Amino acid sequence: MRRDADVAALVEAAQGDGPGKARAVARLISLVEVDSPALRDVAAALVPHTGSAHVVGLTGSPGVGKSTSTSALVTALREAGRTVGVLAVDPSSPFSGGALLGDRIRMSEHATDPGVMIRSMASRGHLGGLAAAAPLALRVLDAAGCDVVLVETVGVGQSEVEIAGLADTSLVLLAPGMGDGIQAAKAGILEIGDVFCVNKADRDGATTTRRELRGMLSLTERPDGAWKPPIVLTVATTGDGVPELLERIDEHREHLHTSGEGRRRRLARARREVEAIALGEVSRRFSHLSGDTRLEGLAADVVGGTTDSYRAAAVLLEEI
Amino acid sequence: MRRDADVAALVEAAQGDGPGKARAVARLISLVEVDSPALRDVAAALVPHTGSAHVVGLTGSPGVGKSTSTSALVTALREAGRTVGVLAVDPSSPFSGGALLGDRIRMSEHATDPGVMIRSMASRGHLGGLAAAAPLALRVLDAAGCDVVLVETVGVGQSEVEIAGLADTSLVLLAPGMGDGIQAAKAGILEIGDVFCVNKADRDGATTTRRELRGMLSLTERPDGAWKPPIVLTVATTGDGVPELLERIDEHREHLHTSGEGRRRRLARARREVEAIALGEVSRRFSHLSGDTRLEGLAADVVGGTTDSYRAAAVLLEEI
Numbered sequence: 001m002r003r004d005a006d007v008a009a010l011v012e013a014a015q016g017d018g019p020g021k022a023r024a025v026a027r028l029i030s031l032v033e034v035d036s037p038a039l040r041d042v043a044a045a046l047v048p049h050t051g052s053a054h055v056v057g058l059t060g061s062p063g064v065g066k067s068t069s070t071s072a073l074v075t076a077l078r079e080a081g082r083t084v085g086v087l088a089v090d091p092s093s094p095f096s097g098g099a100l101l102g103d104r105i106r107m108s109e110h111a112t113d114p115g116v117m118i119r120s121m122a123s124r125g126h127l128g129g130l131a132a133a134a135p136l137a138l139r140v141l142d143a144a145g146c147d148v149v150l151v152e153t154v155g156v157g158q159s160e161v162e163i164a165g166l167a168d169t170s171l172v173l174l175a176p177g178m179g180d181g182i183q184a185a186k187a188g189i190l191e192i193g194d195v196f197c198v199n200k201a202d203r204d205g206a207t208t209t210r211r212e213l214r215g216m217l218s219l220t221e222r223p224d225g226a227w228k229p230p231i232v233l234t235v236a237t238t239g240d241g242v243p244e245l246l247e248r249i250d251e252h253r254e255h256l257h258t259s260g261e262g263r264r265r266r267l268a269r270a271r272r273e274v275e276a277i278a279l280g281e282v283s284r285r286f287s288h289l290s291g292d293t294r295l296e297g298l299a300a301d302v303v304g305g306t307t308d309s310y311r312a313a314a315v316l317l318e319e320i
Numbered sequence: 321m322r323r324d325a326d327v328a329a330l331v332e333a334a335q336g337d338g339p340g341k342a343r344a345v346a347r348l349i350s351l352v353e354v355d356s357p358a359l360r361d362v363a364a365a366l367v368p369h370t371g372s373a374h375v376v377g378l379t380g381s382p383g384v385g386k387s388t389s390t391s392a393l394v395t396a397l398r399e400a401g402r403t404v405g406v407l408a409v410d411p412s413s414p415f416s417g418g419a420l421l422g423d424r425i426r427m428s429e430h431a432t433d434p435g436v437m438i439r440s441m442a443s444r445g446h447l448g449g450l451a452a453a454a455p456l457a458l459r460v461l462d463a464a465g466c467d468v469v470l471v472e473t474v475g476v477g478q479s480e481v482e483i484a485g486l487a488d489t490s491l492v493l494l495a496p497g498m499g500d501g502i503q504a505a506k507a508g509i510l511e512i513g514d515v516f517c518v519n520k521a522d523r524d525g526a527t528t529t530r531r532e533l534r535g536m537l538s539l540t541e542r543p544d545g546a547w548k549p550p551i552v553l554t555v556a557t558t559g560d561g562v563p564e565l566l567e568r569i570d571e572h573r574e575h576l577h578t579s580g581e582g583r584r585r586r587l588a589r590a591r592r593e594v595e596a597i598a599l600g601e602v603s604r605r606f607s608h609l610s611g612d613t614r615l616e617g618l619a620a621d622v623v624g625g626t627t628d629s630y631r632a633a634a635v636l637l638e639e640i
Contacts, residue, residue: 040630043631044630044631274619274633279602298594305368308364316595317601
């Protein structure tokens with residue numbers, strides 16, 4: 001009873017414009033980062049207050065300037081009078097458990113702006129972790145009134161596809177050189193990008209990268225009336241090209257609304273989210289079988305050669 | 321009955337040195353790539369024949385020369401008279417479903433060597449896909465008598481941590497420049513690397529990269545007697561430094577045996593594998609509830625705001 005009331009008060013404070021707003025947002029996101037009963041309360045309490053923020057995911061190889069681009073987009077959005085949330089997700093670091101200082105420093109110019117809310121989260125490597133917690137963190141920022149929420153992945157190792165699944169609009173960043181063209185194809189990012197951005201466009205090779213990318217995109221089959229991903233050249237450090245980038249992102253948002261694609265994406269996202277939460281719960285049950293030792297015992301049988309992993313998995317399923 | 325006999329015959333052919341060996345290996349790996357009853361037969365049939373290959377995982381950002389380094393390691397291993405398997409995994413491409421031609425071309429110098437077996441696999445994005453199929457593919461190559469199996473991830477988006485989980489020895493590749501130092505820290509690869517390799521060491525900045533990396537590694541706390549990851553400079557295109565790299569890899573293998581760390585890793589791997597297979601089965605059951613529509617219906621409720629994803633997940637769990 002007490003607990004529910006606390007969460008409701010936090011959600012109310014997060015929606016308001018009072019002095020406790022930023023603290024309430026921070027507290028709610030901490031609550032959803034750890035799997036706890038409070039997380040379920042937060043999920044339920046947010047339901048009536050969400051669905052209006054536009055979520056933009058930023059992906060790209062290390063070195064393309066993701067953090068700088070995020071910061072430049074924040075500046076451009078604020079100049080347009082829009083409120084912004086930034087969620088920096090570090091799912092590849094189950095070890096250190098937290099985003100690196102460097103990124104926070106780079107964003108520090110926005111730290112005192114009440115129209116910008118920046119949060120980092122690490123997935124800590126648990127199944128369903130990012131998949132379950134990140135959408136809730138996005139909903140907290142949504143309920144707090146952010147017009148746009150930028151999701152940036154930190155680190156090399158993240159499944160870009162997974163982050164793309166969280167966003168309404170996927171922005172894929174590239175930089176001249178670095179063999180990005182072929183790498184883009186490898187990563188399947190041609191398929192996930194709604195808007196492409198060749199950053200560091202003041203360097204040699206920017207137009208070559210754009211040309212190569214355009215060539216590769218033209219090979220992708222798209223149904224009639226489908227969105228054609230634009231390519232924008234930017235220099236995030238100076239802000240050059242960033243207003244145009246924002247225009248393209250807004251156009252994509254408009255396309256999502258008018259085409260029905262936005263709803264299809266939200267349905268697919270909800271499906272994945274529900275499934276990830278349910279599987280996380282099953283995984284928790286596996287771990288707790290026979291006082292935490294059953295799964296270990298089956299693993300030892302597999303290593304010892306007395307069974308194989310499929311037979312062991314069947315035993316595990318029978319027991320829950 | 322017939323099916324079992326076929327699989328047994330394939331496993332026997334894969335272990336032999338007859339003309340059907342390569343074909344049997346290829347056929348077995350195809351069988352484990354798709355979730356089918358035959359996959360379970362293969363898993364069971366391989367049990368008595370595996371556990372001797374040394375699995376080396378190669379990870380690194382795009383552009384560091386992963387494919388070239390894989391090829392150079394194959395050459396060095398063959399010169400030492402050892403048989404090699406190469407498994408190129410492309411988990412970030414649920415879309416195109418297959419490794420790119422480029423990588424196959426780069427490996428073509430080994431294509432006619434009977435002591436080298438090269439296979440690609442894509443995970444196709446299904447849960448438990450890579451986690452379940454890749455270990456089996458490794459076991460096929462193991463049973464086929466490969467002394468060393470190199471696992472290379474293709475593409476930017478892969479969870480490097482996941483691939484590291486498949487390997488006995490994790491080799492992390494870097495290249496001069498590219499801001500790899502800080503990126504390495506971000507990705508948590510400092511923690512997963514058993515051997516580090518600064519490739520393209522003929523370029524400016526190689527020794528700087530090594531020094532930075534050494535500095536960062538020295539900050540990692542390690543228990544007494546723990547393995548200290550060495551750093552090797554290589555030029556994979558010419559083969560410079562590759563024999564030394566191989567020595568360090570072999571030393572790590574020796575360490576795994578003598579310290580008991582090898583067994584701990586195999587246990588942890590088996591645990592993850594059994595869990596992934598069991599969760600994959602649960603996921604399959606979710607999808608088939610109420611003629612494939614239950615999960616979609618719950619997702620629509622979440623998007624429509626009549627429930628939240630945690631309550632929807634609880635409903636799903638109750639129903640299976």
